[in-house]
Amino acid sequence: MDDAPLPTRRFRLDLAYDGRPFSGWQSQRGGGTVQDAVESALAAICPAVVSAQGSGRTDAGVSATGQVAHFDAPAASRMGGREWRRALNATLPPTIRATACREIAPAFHARFSAVEKTYDYAIAIGEVLPPLRRGLAWHQPGLGPADALAAILARYEGTRDFRPFSAKRHDGRDEARDTRRTLHEASLRESGDGDELVLRFRGNGFLYKMVRFLVGTAVYVLRGRIADGAFDILLDGGGAKAPYCAPADGLTLVSVRYPAEFEMPRPDDAR
Amino acid sequence: MDDAPLPTRRFRLDLAYDGRPFSGWQSQRGGGTVQDAVESALAAICPAVVSAQGSGRTDAGVSATGQVAHFDAPAASRMGGREWRRALNATLPPTIRATACREIAPAFHARFSAVEKTYDYAIAIGEVLPPLRRGLAWHQPGLGPADALAAILARYEGTRDFRPFSAKRHDGRDEARDTRRTLHEASLRESGDGDELVLRFRGNGFLYKMVRFLVGTAVYVLRGRIADGAFDILLDGGGAKAPYCAPADGLTLVSVRYPAEFEMPRPDDAR
Numbered sequence: 001m002d003d004a005p006l007p008t009r010r011f012r013l014d015l016a017y018d019g020r021p022f023s024g025w026q027s028q029r030g031g032g033t034v035q036d037a038v039e040s041a042l043a044a045i046c047p048a049v050v051s052a053q054g055s056g057r058t059d060a061g062v063s064a065t066g067q068v069a070h071f072d073a074p075a076a077s078r079m080g081g082r083e084w085r086r087a088l089n090a091t092l093p094p095t096i097r098a099t100a101c102r103e104i105a106p107a108f109h110a111r112f113s114a115v116e117k118t119y120d121y122a123i124a125i126g127e128v129l130p131p132l133r134r135g136l137a138w139h140q141p142g143l144g145p146a147d148a149l150a151a152i153l154a155r156y157e158g159t160r161d162f163r164p165f166s167a168k169r170h171d172g173r174d175e176a177r178d179t180r181r182t183l184h185e186a187s188l189r190e191s192g193d194g195d196e197l198v199l200r201f202r203g204n205g206f207l208y209k210m211v212r213f214l215v216g217t218a219v220y221v222l223r224g225r226i227a228d229g230a231f232d233i234l235l236d237g238g239g240a241k242a243p244y245c246a247p248a249d250g251l252t253l254v255s256v257r258y259p260a261e262f263e264m265p266r267p268d269d270a271r
Numbered sequence: 272m273d274d275a276p277l278p279t280r281r282f283r284l285d286l287a288y289d290g291r292p293f294s295g296w297q298s299q300r301g302g303g304t305v306q307d308a309v310e311s312a313l314a315a316i317c318p319a320v321v322s323a324q325g326s327g328r329t330d331a332g333v334s335a336t337g338q339v340a341h342f343d344a345p346a347a348s349r350m351g352g353r354e355w356r357r358a359l360n361a362t363l364p365p366t367i368r369a370t371a372c373r374e375i376a377p378a379f380h381a382r383f384s385a386v387e388k389t390y391d392y393a394i395a396i397g398e399v400l401p402p403l404r405r406g407l408a409w410h411q412p413g414l415g416p417a418d419a420l421a422a423i424l425a426r427y428e429g430t431r432d433f434r435p436f437s438a439k440r441h442d443g444r445d446e447a448r449d450t451r452r453t454l455h456e457a458s459l460r461e462s463g464d465g466d467e468l469v470l471r472f473r474g475n476g477f478l479y480k481m482v483r484f485l486v487g488t489a490v491y492v493l494r495g496r497i498a499d500g501a502f503d504i505l506l507d508g509g510g511a512k513a514p515y516c517a518p519a520d521g522l523t524l525v526s527v528r529y530p531a532e533f534e535m536p537r538p539d540d541a542r
Contacts, residue, residue, distance in 0.1 A: 018402040063403060089399060097399040128360060128368040131289040132334060136403065
């Protein structure tokens, strides 16, 4: 008798989703998460596919244009990446789309192979929140000036202990023992006729709720609600916790970068 | 006894809305329209306000960033435009926002004073429709090339009989006896990393469903499904009807222009 597991093929799956109707990425009892929906779709297409591992969790309400996951399909299956993508898009709710899928080396792991992530955080600064931006931007009327906010963001860049800018997970686990991270970019651009500021964070890894703490704290500093000295202490990784976590609404996971051998072909090549 | 109507003050009201949850602008039995929601909010604030006149109807599913309406409030009311805007935004569902409101000369009529309207029509051309663009863009994967579509659109510009590019209203009325209109602009720009084409239509007036017929027909011509000769006949206002009305999803009423005395102060001045 041979009890060895059946041989499998690994697939990299790129996903975009509207985070508003979901309780975040991570599978949970009772469902309602993006991972639950993706795993249900995979299993509906091929019952032997039992799980999809994401590059990381996104919180409830957080959207993604470039989340990455991987899954293993039976080697005997003849479905290629293109077939998987089409089957998934015919099965998933329209709030989740498979933007790309390809077979990848078994060494690839959506979470552990990731070398860089990019998040955008949108802040609507007009007097009213445009209806089409509901749940997609944090409404902070009149926030500015943009260059002062950009200068505060620039202070986040570099390698430091970001523990003050993180939260414990609800399950009480404190996964990240090493809380040093490198933020390559913390920048700002104006968008939508100047009615929105989009803050971009690009780094080698992010602690739980880190982007939202970085945004909330930067806005507090801009509004003069955190003194310079207190901000310096937070930046030095001091014992204090950042006081404000911005809402999930404005946050989008833009992309996850992997070593070159795991990258997708450019969309233009794939078309 | 004095039966004369109470003196009133007229207000111009600028509105933005997410058209997806609504059955269009125009009030209807059973409600569910933007006008119904606006009139309910006005009456909740001041029961003497009985109606809001829009610049024109938008179809079910059509959004607006710059719809304009007017309403009459009792002259005895002390509420100014700013107070009306705030009260409306506290009363309206978040899918509708009052972006501006100001008292205006009684000669102003949101519909009859309008001299120009601008619509955008978004077409998503990527292989999958991004989840955040659901109901906001028409999905036409691979549509192009953009310059060929732009050349087709340019042929719409000018003054002509647009009757072939219109539909009868559901109530059977054929409101527009004179179906000549001037289209000042029918252009195209790329947006969203080139994954979307945004078609802009600016003209002195639009027939029922005209923009959607212009878009649908242009795409048919681009795809070679309408011969050049047949397109020429449609452009000449010939008896044939344009064969294809694009879905409401991609359409947004961007702005309505009025003579200078009726214009809002620029947003920057108003803040």
